[in-house]
Amino acid sequence: MEQYNKHKGKQKFLEDSSFEDISKRHSKYLGTQIPEGYFVASKLSILEKIQSEKQLESKIIPERKTIFWLQPQFKFAVAASLILFLGLTIWFQNTHFSQEEKTVDFELLTFSDDILINSLLVDENDIESFSNITLMNEIVLKAELSEQKMDNLFLNSLFVEDSLIDNYTNKSIIESIIL
Amino acid sequence: MSKETELLSKLRNPALKDRAFNELLDAYQMRLYWHIRKIVITHENADDVLQNTFIRVYKNIQNFQEKSSLHTWMFRIAYNESIRYLEKNNKKGYEISEEFIEEKVQILSEDAYFNGDEIQLKLHKIVEGFSEKQKRVFQMKYFDELSFKEISELINVSESTLKSAYYTAVKIIEEKIFL
Numbered sequence: 183m184e185q186y187n188k189h190k191g192k193q194k195f196l197e198d199s200s201f202e203d204i205s206k207r208h209s210k211y212l213g214t215q216i217p218e219g220y221f222v223a224s225k226l227s228i229l230e231k232i233q234s235e236k237q238l239e240s241k242i243i244p245e246r247k248t249i250f251w252l253q254p255q256f257k258f259a260v261a262a263s264l265i266l267f268l269g270l271t272i273w274f275q276n277t278h279f280s281q282e283e284k285t286v287d288f289e290l291l292t293f294s295d296d297i298l299i300n301s302l303l304v305d306e307n308d309i310e311s312f313s314n315i316t317l318m319n320e321i322v323l324k325a326e327l328s329e330q331k332m333d334n335l336f337l338n339s340l341f342v343e344d345s346l347i348d349n350y351t352n353k354s355i356i357e358s359i360i361l
Numbered sequence: 362m363s364k365e366t367e368l369l370s371k372l373r374n375p376a377l378k379d380r381a382f383n384e385l386l387d388a389y390q391m392r393l394y395w396h397i398r399k400i401v402i403t404h405e406n407a408d409d410v411l412q413n414t415f416i417r418v419y420k421n422i423q424n425f426q427e428k429s430s431l432h433t434w435m436f437r438i439a440y441n442e443s444i445r446y447l448e449k450n451n452k453k454g455y456e457i458s459e460e461f462i463e464e465k466v467q468i469l470s471e472d473a474y475f476n477g478d479e480i481q482l483k484l485h486k487i488v489e490g491f492s493e494k495q496k497r498v499f500q501m502k503y504f505d506e507l508s509f510k511e512i513s514e515l516i517n518v519s520e521s522t523l524k525s526a527y528y529t530a531v532k533i534i535e536e537k538i539f540l
Contacts, residue, residue, distance in 0.1 A: 208395050224390065224408065225390060228390075
């Protein structure tokens with residue numbers, strides 16, 4: 183209350199002049215205090231904390247170890263040669279593969295089960311020649327063979343005696359009537 | 362080269378960083394403490410926040426882009442750390458309600474490092490009743506002795522608006538303090 187009366191007599195409450203010590207201004211107007219020697223103790227505490235943080239960080243992130251060291255100008259040359267080598271290897275492999283792809287012939291079709299899929303990789307002319315050959319082998323030859331067999335059967339039947347045929351027919355007729 | 366630029370270049374040099382940080386602490390520790398204390402109110406909280414602030418400054422000094430002055434950057438970190446601290450402890454930073462102002466003044470008067478009288482408590486109450494911006498402007502100008510230019514950099518408000526807010530705040534205090 184005493185301070186209240188002291189202030190009341192004055193023209194202005196907030197003085198314009200700046201204080202040498204900022205703490206004094208806070209103490210005067212806001213009544214806030216700090217422990218004695220606080221800033222010295224606080225400074226030490228902050229520095230200690232920073233040191234412990236630094237130690238913790240160095241434990242978490244170990245320094246990178248150099249396996250082998252190269253001068254910077256050689257590093258780029260080595261890296262470029264490696265890339266060139268890898269690039270050429272891949273390019274050669276690709277070109278070789280495409281040549282092999284072109285030499286696929288209809289043999290693939292004869293040994294593979296999935297003709298439809300393989301046919302996609304084969305030229306139209308190859309497929310046509312393949313189908314002609316297959317037609318010749320599979321159908322015409324088989325047809326010729328079966329025709330030959332029929333001829334043989336017919337010729338053999340000419341050599342069988344008539345009496346035997348009569349007997350066979352009579353016997354089969356009687357059996358079918360009785361049964 | 363200004364003192365601040367010289368200090369900054371030392372802080373960025375790993376060999377000189379620790380010594381420069383010592384200088385930085387000597388130069389700004391007290392100012393930042395009082396800036397923080399007005400936001401978090403008690404000495405204990407201000408001590409914690411001050412430590413966090415300087416640790417953050419130490420860790421991030423390499424990322425400082427010099428868009429503002431070094432001490433404006435540090436004040437911004439201190440403010441952000443204070444708000445983070447209040448949020449972490451479920452305490453609201455700035456709120457204008459009779460209940461909240463009473464609660465804050467109660468916390469302040471219970472602090473071991475507060476020995477203010479009736480007038481000082483009244484000043485606290487008046488300032489707590491200001492809007493967030495007006496309160497920050499008044500505190501930074503009058504107690505932290507920052508220039509309008511520095512405050513403008515900190516809170517992104519034009520200098521003319523700041524001046525108007527500050528002189529209005531001073532007028533309100535002068536009118537209300539002895540009522």
